[in-house]
Amino acid sequence: MPSRAPHICGCGHVVPSGVKCPCQIKRDAERKARFDKDRPSASERGLGADWRKLRARHIRKHPFCVICGAPATDVDHIIPRRVAPERRLDPTNLQSLCKKHHSGAKQREERRKYGMN
Numbered sequence: 001m002p003s004r005a006p007h008i009c010g011c012g013h014v015v016p017s018g019v020k021c022p023c024q025i026k027r028d029a030e031r032k033a034r035f036d037k038d039r040p041s042a043s044e045r046g047l048g049a050d051w052r053k054l055r056a057r058h059i060r061k062h063p064f065c066v067i068c069g070a071p072a073t074d075v076d077h078i079i080p081r082r083v084a085p086e087r088r089l090d091p092t093n094l095q096s097l098c099k100k101h102h103s104g105a106k107q108r109e110e111r112r113k114y115g116m117n
Helices: 022-037 049-061 099-114
Strands: 074-077 094-097
Touching (some): 049 074
């Protein structure tokens, strides 16, 4: 089976298909560090011990992504916490999602639906 051809990174390195160039990895790490520098801790964002316990219980009961059926890695608030903070610990407002769907599709949907950045 043929594989995809390598590509040339902006820095000039030839990189195999599906692999990130070391300069891209470094830029990604720097971007994440800049973002995380001013980000409040999980507890300060309302995701303390009570949330961690509820999340663990939910993942045990619902271990698969509701969208694709893959193993769930995230527990998502169906109605975002910013919209309904009183439902932060409401088990009926939770759904299990895989990383792909929680970080991509769900976030785009919330931005469209609730006008969030």
